Amino acid sequence: MKVILVAGATGQQGGSVIRALSDSENYLCLALTRNPDSSKALKLKSFKNVELVAGDLNDIQQLRNIFENAKSSPTGAIWGVFVALEYPGLGGNAEGEERQGKNLATVAHEFQVQSYIYTSSCLLPFPDNKPPIPKTTRHSKLSIESHISSLDMPWTLWKTLADSAEPSLMQNPLKFNHKIIDVANAGLTQQERNETFLKAAGYDIPSAPSFIITSIYWMNIHVQNMIGDFVQSDDLRKLDPRGYDANIQEGKSHMKLVSFEEWARRLNRNADGDINEHGVTLWGLLTRRT
Numbered sequence: 001m002k003v004i005l006v007a008g009a010t011g012q013q014g015g016s017v018i019r020a021l022s023d024s025e026n027y028l029c030l031a032l033t034r035n036p037d038s039s040k041a042l043k044l045k046s047f048k049n050v051e052l053v054a055g056d057l058n059d060i061q062q063l064r065n066i067f068e069n070a071k072s073s074p075t076g077a078i079w080g081v082f083v084a085l086e087y088p089g090l091g092g093n094a095e096g097e098e099r100q101g102k103n104l105a106t107v108a109h110e111f112q113v114q115s116y117i118y119t120s121s122c123l124l125p126f127p128d129n130k131p132p133i134p135k136t137t138r139h140s141k142l143s144i145e146s147h148i149s150s151l152d153m154p155w156t157l158w159k160t161l162a163d164s165a166e167p168s169l170m171q172n173p174l175k176f177n178h179k180i181i182d183v184a185n186a187g188l189t190q191q192e193r194n195e196t197f198l199k200a201a202g203y204d205i206p207s208a209p210s211f212i213i214t215s216i217y218w219m220n221i222h223v224q225n226m227i228g229d230f231v232q233s234d235d236l237r238k239l240d241p242r243g244y245d246a247n248i249q250e251g252k253s254h255m256k257l258v259s260f261e262e263w264a265r266r267l268n269r270n271a272d273g274d275i276n277e278h279g280v281t282l283w284g285l286l287t288r289r290t
Contacts, residue, residue, distance in 0.1 A: 001025070001026060001027065001028050001049075001075060001076075002026060002027050002028070002079040002080060003027075003028045003030060003070060003075050003076060003077065003078045003079050003080075004017075004021060004027055004028070004029050004030065004078070004079065004080045004081070004082060004170060005030045005032055005053070005066070005067075005070075005078045005080070005081045005082070006018055006029055006030065006031050006032060006081075006082045006084075007032045007057060007081065007082070007083045007084065007085070007100075007104055008032075008083065008084030008085055008086060008119075009029075009031035009032055009033055009041070009044060010031075010033055010038065010040035010041055010044070011084050011086065013084035013119055014031070014082065014084045015044070017029075017082050017084075017170070018031060018044060018047060018050055019047060021049075021170065022047035022048045022049050022050055023048070024049075025049070027049060027170075028049050028050075028051065028075050029047075029049060029050045029051070030051055030053045030066075030070065030078070031044045031050055031051065031052050031053060032053050032055050032057075032066070033052060033053070033054065033055075034054070034055070034056055035054075036052040036053070036054045053066055057085075057099075057100035057103055057104055058096060058099060058100060058103070059103075060103040060106065060107060063103055063104060063107040064107055064110070066078075067107060067108075067110075067111045071111075077111065078108075078111065078113060079113065079114050079115065080113055080114060080115035080116065080117070080170055080173065081104065081108045081113055081115070081116050081117070082117045082119075082170060083101065083104055083105075083116075083117065083118045083119060084119045085097050085100055085101055085119075087137060088137055090220075090222045090223070090226065090280075090285075091136075091220075091221070091222030091225075092137070093135050094135055094136055094137040094139065094140040095135055095140070097137060097140045097141075097144075098139075098140035098143050098144060101118065101140065101141075101143075101144035101147070101148075102143075102144060102147045105118070105144070105147055105148045105151060105155075106147075106151075108153065109151040109152070109153045112153065113153060113154070114154055114173060115154055115156075115170055115173035116148065116153055116154060116155040116156070117155070117156045117158055117170060117176075118144065118145070118148055118155065118156070118157055118158065119158045119159075119160065120141045120144070120145055120157055120158065120159045120160075121138075121141055121159060121160065122159045122160060122182055122183070126229070126232065126233070126236075127232070127236065130232070133225065136225075138229070145157055149178075154173055154174075154177045154178070155177070155178060156173075156176040156177065156178075156179055156180075156181065157179070157180040157181065158181055158183065159180065159181065159182050159183060160182075160183035183257065188260060193205065193260065196260055196261045196264065197260075197264045199261065200261045200262070200264035200265045200268065201264045201265065201267065201268040202268065212282070215286065216282075216285045216286060219286055219287075220285055220286070223285065
């Protein structure tokens, strides 16, 4: 039985990996969480072959202890690690995210894991003379990716804009070793998105009056920075459209990608569930607290 440490186990990505791997008798999932008594953590105990592990990603010695304890347990050393770090929030200080990502990668390297999967984002391109703003999540993710790729261990960078995960990455580590996989689908125009969403969900894409959107933009510097990134990236893509597109064919060769239509269907089915994991609110956007 292979022991998999899942960091971010109570989030959507980590939880989906645990649910998928728990159906197999070949894996034991160690669900890493700061609070094993939380309601989200306790839900994981209902799955087969899952054990809760208390630990703080900010404390590198705690992480070493977790790996050491696993080595001396009947199930054996940690074989693989799946990492989905908590989003610090729009405009939030991401120094903690960077520290956590580097801590876990460093310890995994020390203990010679056979598979290390870090879930990042399909980051927007940026010009050489204007790198990401320090302490932002964009900057921290690039720094973590650079650190991981410098380590002599099997690793995979899984880059997605959605809360999705692919267990096959863990099941076939050699196939994905030292690969950077963009998870994306073909771009749609606004009209195509609207028509597809209506067909799949049965209602129009939710929207807000333009005066609210404009107010949020002018009152929240973090939203302005985010929109500025989009505009800057779009300008770069116009200069080299193919150079900045996600490699969709590469992604399709490894796994089944979810179309926008299928995503809309799933969103509609889970409308009563926890689809606002990051707690975004209108008031928070207006007051720069989201």
